[in-house]
Amino acid sequence: MTAQALAGALADDGRRRVFAAIVLDGGDLAAVAARAGLPARQVATAVRRLADAGVVVDSGDELRVDAERLREAARTAGPPSRSEDPEQRVLRTFLRDGVLVSLPAQRGRRRVLLAHVAGSFEPGIRYPERQVDELLRRWCDGGGTDHVTLRRHLVDECLLAREQGVYWRIGP
Incomplete structure (x- = not known):
């Protein structure tokens, strides 16, 4: 996962709300929808996009954040370059x-x-x-x-x- 893919996955307000709901307590699609305050269909679309980006793992009965992939993205992105022209x-x-x-x-x-x-x-x-x-x-x-x-x-x-x-x- 690149930093650009991560930023793209989290660029939408709805996807950020879904991501936050998953980070807070995971759970199934219905629980995440209730926590995020969004319709189930919008949550399902957001989860699919977040899973495609590699940020969220959907095991079918539970949604969770792929913390290891996030750590990997943070390591490979490195600090922002201040010396760039x-x-x-x-x-x-x-x-x-x-x-x-x-x-x-x-x-x-x-x-x-x-x-x-x-x-x-x-x-x-x-x-x-x-x-x-x-x-x-x-x-x-x-x-x-x-x-x-x-x-x-x-x-x-x-x-x-x-x-x-x-x-x-x-x-x-």
């Missing part, structure tokens, strides 16, 4: 598999992300708007922003220049 932290937070999850609200973080995206353009080469859009769509495909907004931010931050529908990268 702040720019890398921004990229890790806002990029997933080369796609923008969202644009940061803070200008400094947004600038880091935009500078990374601007690296897609070769300095000194002029790009027609259609080609710029094509390159930026790759960054936005299925993500939390669109290529037009991204293009506007790149121009606003003076990472790309624009004149008569032609764009080029500014700087190194």
Whole structure:
């Protein structure tokens, strides 16, 4: 079990309530549902998800937390890295598999992300708007922003220049 899988399993309020009810006293599905104050169907779904993540063991007649797997996840995750480069932290937070999850609200973080995206353009080469859009769509495909907004931010931050529908990268 990875820390990410654990976080995903416990990301939902209902699943956290079910997990807490199991931690407090275990028991069968009906007892956990009563303790969590949730409908049995919702509890069954939550238990299935928690069991798939490896956090809960459902032996059929009793639900319990798999404490050993939690300890293992804690050992393998290790302490959070404080020495990580702040720019890398921004990229890790806002990029997933080369796609923008969202644009940061803070200008400094947004600038880091935009500078990374601007690296897609070769300095000194002029790009027609259609080609710029094509390159930026790759960054936005299925993500939390669109290529037009991204293009506007790149121009606003003076990472790309624009004149008569032609764009080029500014700087190194």
